[in-house]
Amino acid sequence: MKKIVTLHYRSTEPRTETISLLGHEISVQHIGCNKNLDEMATHIAELDGTADAIALRGVTRTLRLGKQKVSHSAAEKLFSIAKKTPVVDGGGVQATMERWAVRLAADAEPGIWARKHVLMVPLTNHHGLAQALGQYTDNVRHADPIVYFALPDPIGIGRTAALGTIAKPALAQMKDFSFSQLFPTPGDPGVPRSMPPFQWADVLAGDMGSIRRYAPKSLKGKWIVTESASNDDIADLTARGAEGIVTTIPPLGDAPLSEHCAATFEACLVAIRPDPDTPLTENTYLNLMADLHWQPGIQYLQPESARVNRFAFVIHPLAVEFIHKHPTFRWTRILPDRLVEWVAAFFPPFFVSKIKGIESPATGQKAEGYLITLGATPKELMRRDTGFVYRRLIRAARMAERYGARIMGLGAFTSVVGDAGITVAQKTDIAITSGNSLTVAATLETAKQAAVKMGTNLADAHKGNVMVIGATGSIGSVCSRLLAMAVPNITLVAPRPEKLIQLKRTIENETPHANVTISTSADEYVSAADLIVTTTTALNTRIVDINRCKPGAVICDIARPPDITEEEAALRPDVLVIESGEILLPGDPDFGYDIGLPPKVAYACLAETALLTLEGRFEDYTVGRNIEIERVKEIYRLFKKHGLQLSGLRSHGHFLTDEDIARKRELADDLRRHPEKLAELQSLQLPDRAQKGASHRANLPGWALAAGATAGVLAGIFFSKRNQS
DSSP: OEEEEEEESSOOOOEEEEEEETTEEEEEEEEEOTTOHHHHHHHHHHHTTTSSEEEEETOOSEEEETTEEEEOTTTGGGGGSOSSSOEEOSTTTHHHHHHHHHHHHHHHSTTSSTTOOEEEEOOTTOHHHHHHHTTTOSOEEEOHHHHHHOOOSTTOTTSGGGHHHHHHHHHHHHTTSOHHHHSOOSSOOSSOOOOHHHHHOSEEEEOHHHHHHHSOSOOTTOEEEESOOOHHHHHHHHHTTOOEEEEOSOOOSSSSSOOSOHHHHHHHHHHHOSOTTSOOOHHHHHHHHTTOOOOOEEEEOSGGGTTEEEEEEEEOOSSHHHHHHSGGGGGGGGSOHHHHHHHHTTSOOEEEEEEEEEEOTTTOOEEEEEEEEOSOOHHHHHHSOHHHHHHHHHHHHHHHHHHTOSEEEEOGGGGTSTTTTHHHHHHOSSEEEOOHHHHHHHHHHHHHHHHHHTTOOTTOTTTOEEEEETTTSHHHHHHHHHHHTTOSEEEEEOSOHHHHHHHHHHHHHHOTTOEEEEESOSTTTGGGOSEEEEOOOOSSOOOOOGGGSOTTOEEEEOOSSOSSOHHHHHHOTTSEEEESOOEEOSEEEEOSSOOSSOTTEEOHHHHHHHHHHHHTOOSOOSOSSOOOHHHHHHHHHHHHHTTOEEOOOEETTEEOOHHHHHHHHHHHHHHHHOHHHHHHHHTSOOOOOOOTTOOOGGGSOHHHHHHHHHHHHHHHHHHHHHHHO
């Protein structure tokens, strides 16, 4: 059996253990040296020739910071005492193992490092760790000046750009530091350190002693990356709220996290190398490590964090009134609406709330979400060029990655602009979905239920008649194709005749028995439709004249903002106007924000993002304008599997009871019996849809423009700071 000895710079209980590595049994003896380098030197001399390798824990021969390195003045002599037995400090393997561990952790927990704010505590002798984490984020800083010299942070010395300036003078002093200063123990620091860098960080990486000593008492939500962790370390980090820990040295025993330092691991490799005369170079270690099959120790420290998949969802105000209602922006009511909309469009995306409590009853998988909002209303989103919107969505995606989300859903008009998510998916690492597959499935299921409740048999070969407005759009086209398979007569309405012709031919090829009519206007055919599905993105334009509808018709209005206003619906109380299928999420979801729906209820696009998260399907799912029918069917199967439900029929924000629908059926029956009453209703004038209070930016008074510009700047600063915190 091979034998190594680990000499601890600090005190430790003498003990001997046996570990296995690459098929070898190795005896590891641990000896404490009570912070006495002379005692450590004596042990090295005594062990020379009796052990296969000697590891020095808490001691380093070389200090490296950036491109600069220097020998530690007191440690150098320790490595020249032994003449037969190699003496190592872990430096031969540490950088390689750090790089490897970061990569394996990212494979095991995708997104764990993405876009995170990383603080190296310290960067000294952890360049491999910093470089590896830098592959996943541009936000890597170091705390060396804070840790070793108690310097404040505001002067920016922790940024990488300043490293070349400070490294040489810092090492010139650090080479004479005691190892107690270089590798401090947990406890309260004698001199308080600057806290903002620690609070800024999502990940604290480096030495456990420095992290526990100098980091703030609360580590809520933070990940810790270090070479090893003891039971005391785990207990302390857990009590301080740390999210989880990753250890970069392979666990050499039964514990899930490594308790052994890089020096012990290097000594093990030295002991088992096939040829004892092989020089101790990086290549020697690499060829041994290449045969390792391992995973870094990864442990969630908070029970609520285990088995939680995360998603993000992008929303935006549907109208300027939503901006006025926000507590932070109530004061904007005194400004012209057009100005408020224009300024809000320039806001960077910002965090709104965290969605908690989603849990699949089938698998027990939990999901959490992050609501991120843009400032632009639909009018501004449609008015701007696609690049303007893409830039904000890409920024939102990077925020989502930092929060740990692995898929991001595009809500409302963000899924409509440009190529419906394709560009955003291509330019970001996070998975993207528009949510339109479940929107289609939920819409059709809701429409079917509504028609049944209104006493309409859509499948009747002689009577069933459905109209799809916006039929050539991404949602409208797949709705049309699926409805044509179930309803004998279908009318397709869209503004572009060439697309209508193409869609008609597609449907007739898929469903030869379907009777397909196409039109660029709904007016001529609306009076024959039992069900109207409207999927447009038109603003301030009347899409369908509700007065022309037949008695008892059902209008399923998917559009946001809705195509049928509440005032228009009130003119025809016999017509059932419903929203697209809203979804009751499983578990006990809490959105942390009023999204305009009852508790636990989500729009289908958000529900699809949550559903894919529950299923662990972190892939670009519904992007582009060609929604695949098979994806609609698949998402509906997942909908059933994970216990999602339709929330019920809603009309303009209100749930409809069976009594409400019964009254509509009575009114419809009465109108069928008395055509003169129907004619009277149809003669009523629809309310004016002209935009109220609209004004053009060019016509705004100078004081309003100045106030708006100032508000935009202040808001931009506020939300930028908020997103960095």
